[in-house]
Amino acid sequence: MTAVNGKERRLRRLIAEDGRTLLVALDHSVTTGVVGGLTNMGSVMRSVVSGGADGIVAHRGSAAREMPVQRDTAMIVHLSGNTALSPQSELKATVCEPETAAAMGADAVSAHITLGCGHREDRDALVGLGAVARSCDRLGMPLLVMTYIRTEATDIGPDVLHASRIAAELGADIVKAAHPGEQYLTDLAAQVPVPVVIAGGGPDGSWDAFLNSAKNAIGAGIAGLCVGRRVFGSVDPARATAELRGVVHGSG
Incomplete structure (x- = not known):
């Protein structure tokens, strides 16, 4: 029998047997402040767990204080942050380390990377991602990377694929x-x-239009969704x- 390593075990908390996953992102408060729906983080997290999400993405504070202790929904600790008080809030700093997330009992971590911001900024983003990935490999911790692009292109598809x-x-x-793009x-x-x-x-x-778009994505082979404000x-x-x-997961 082939041994299963720590990263594989944790990924099985995130990705179901059908190879798909529904993640709900609740990491917005650091960037935007307390926006609608996130005033009571504990209530939102309990609702998302009861709704059957495969994982919740949250910053370390909310993850430690509010994430329900249960078996069904994985905890993903977000490592990146900046605020809308900054003129370049899309350029994130590392505000938590994989080791801290592991000590909290995280099932995975997530990191944000924005490309297209300039030579120095893009280089720093790549170096930072490399360091996080190295720590995750050492810890056996799955890494979700949130990719964003600063662009004025009307057709963003090729850049999304590249990032x-x-x-x-x-x-x-x-x-x-x-x-x-479809x-x-x-x-x-x-x-x-x-x-x-x-x-x-x-x-x-509309919500219905969003659901239809999501169905098309899953039908095209996309593994799932990571949704925040819509939830x-x-x-x-x-x-x-x-x-x-x-x-x-195919019942909708």
Whole structure:
């Protein structure tokens, strides 16, 4: 029998037997302050767990204080942060280390990388990601990399594919990407050698349209979703989570 290492064991908390995952991101308060739906983090987390999310992404404070102790929804500690008080809030600093997350009992960690910001900024982002990935390998800790691009291009698909492949090449076990456009979904799923989850984006547009877009992504081979504002901004986060779970895992 082949031994299963720590990273593989933890990934099984995140990725279901169907190879898919629904992650709910609740890491927004560091960037934006207390925005709608995140005033009571404990309530939101309990709702997301009851709705059946595979994992919750949160900063260390909320993860330590509010994440329910249970078996079903994994805890992903976010390592990156900056605030909207900064004129370049998309440039994140490392505000937590994988070792700290491991001591908290995290099932995985996540790191944010923004590319297209300039030579020095992009280089620093790559160096930082490499250091985090190295620590995660040593600890047996899965790494979710959230990829963002600063661009004025109308067609962002090629850049999304490039950034996602960069994250995979530098050690990501799961990549979070912006929706690249319908015509790029199959390539995104096929050309990135680790599971890719699509970001939920802002709350614009109808819920039904968002669900249809999510179904198309899953049908194209995308491994899942990583949704924040569409869930915690909902009047019923548990129901929103359950509906998204149905889309990701095939019952919706």
